Amino acid sequence: MLLFRLVNRHFDTARIYSSEHALGKALNSAFQSELVSREDVFVTTKLKNTEHDDPVAAIEDSLTNMQLGYVDLFLIHWPIKLRTDETLTPIKEEDFLPLDIKSTWQGMEQCMEMGRTKAIGLSNFSSKKIEGLLKYAKIPPAVDQVEMHPQWQQKKLRDYCNKHNIHVSAWAPLRGHNKSWGSNEVMDNPVMQEIAQKHGKTRAQVMLRWALEKGVSELPKSYNTGRISQNFQIFDWSLTPDDHDKICKFEQRKLLPAENFVNSTTSPYKTLEELWDGEI
């Protein structure tokens, strides 16, 4: 049920993206013209790294920004606590604050108990970090939203989450194609071209279908109406086991290791290994 709702009109925003106002405006205009009702859309937003002390105040602000009575999913964006938004200035050593995920999670639970979100979850958490949180969570996380595409397949995390009934949602499912920080390596891979040609689909559609068949929901982003429409045409055909075998062999390389969240002095993570608990 959650997967169905996540693939069907899912809007993914975050407090750090500065897109909540625009999304809320578009949604409310669609509600008023009766194009869709509130129940037809699934809205996710995420706690900023600077807001761990007060998730309730954060979600209230998000709801005001979006003129909504509730969101469907509220995520902790990163397992990191900062003094200053990382988008404003490059992160400095003095920006890191001690992280107490237990108290952050209690604040997230309060948001849900207050009816301000239908579900709560995580983003960019490793299996080990989720395991730690499950020891004290009164409400277990519904979702972990993580980088996932054929070049970062997240097998270990998916297995762990399946076992614990946590839904995985894939960000950058197109590996940030043509973006300054992204990479075209997957789409340019001749194997991807071969599979796409065989099915009469685009390489982007093969990437999106692949993730769907792995049981995750996904968040492809496009500013182009033709590509947005193309990205929805993935529900009435399937990949073969041979296609999966070929994609399974793709070299694994994470797009966004998040080195900026690691330092040897003030970050809770001295190394990337510690940030991702070996899932790197």
Ligand SMILES: NC(=O)c1ccc[n+]([C@@H]2O[C@H](COP(=O)([O-])OP(=O)(O)OC[C@H]3O[C@@H](n4cnc5c(N)ncnc54)[C@H](OP(=O)(O)O)[C@@H]3O)[C@@H](O)[C@H]2O)c1
């Ligand atoms: N939780 C997190 O930490 C986190 C981090 C990053 C992202 N996210 C979420 O994930 C979403 C997607 O991530 P993303 O934008 O970084 O990566 P992405 O969706 O993998 O890649 C977007 C890029 O792919 C291009 N594209 C889209 N459809 C295409 C198609 N059919 N053919 C060819 N190119 C296509 C887009 O270009 P055009 O616009 O020109 O089509 C854009 O340059 C974000 O919007 C955000 O909601 C979450």
